[in-house]
Amino acid sequence: MFCKNCGKEIDDKAVICPNCGVAVEREAPAATPKTNTLAIVGFVLSFFVAIAGLVCSIIARKQCKERGEGGAGLALAGIIISIAEMVIAVIYFVIIIVALIAAAGAM
Ligand SMILES: [Zn+2]
Structure with a gap:
């Protein structure tokens, strides 16, 4: 994946970008379907x-x-x-x- 702040490629499991130190934003996990x-x-x-x-x-x-x-x-x-x-x-x-x-x- 790529850092949204600096665009540098970073590890998929990284929480903070090692390049710019900004917290890595992840796509929100698929929302659980709401109960009918x-x-x-x-x-x-x-x-x-x-x-x-x-x-x-x-x-x-x-x-x-x-x-x-x-x-x-x-x-x-x-x-x-x-x-x-x-x-x-x-x-x-x-x-x-x-x-x-x-x-x-x-x-
Ligand atoms: Zn970065």
């Missing part, structure tokens, strides 16, 4: 309102792919949690129905 906001919202919502969390997470996952944003894993977690909650809710509902039918039959 909807992925966070969807993840949080999945704990409270499963269907809203599921919808937000699905949209967020699509946005992450389209925009190259971070949070695809978070969105996937939101989707899994939402679906798991709905499955549990359905099982719970079925158990109650079965229990009611059994109770009615016992009378």
Whole structure:
């Protein structure tokens, strides 16, 4: 690489230019992609309102792919949690129905 101050070639690992003593400026490292906001919202919502969390997470996952944003894993977690909650809710509902039918039959 070359010193931006004096233009002299310097070592890639050099922090200060040995020629002019100026701190070597490096190109900023590639910024980490920002996390998709909807992925966070969807993840949080999945704990409270499963269907809203599921919808937000699905949209967020699509946005992450389209925009190259971070949070695809978070969105996937939101989707899994939402679906798991709905499955549990359905099982719970079925158990109650079965229990009611059994109770009615016992009378
Ligand atoms: Zn220099």
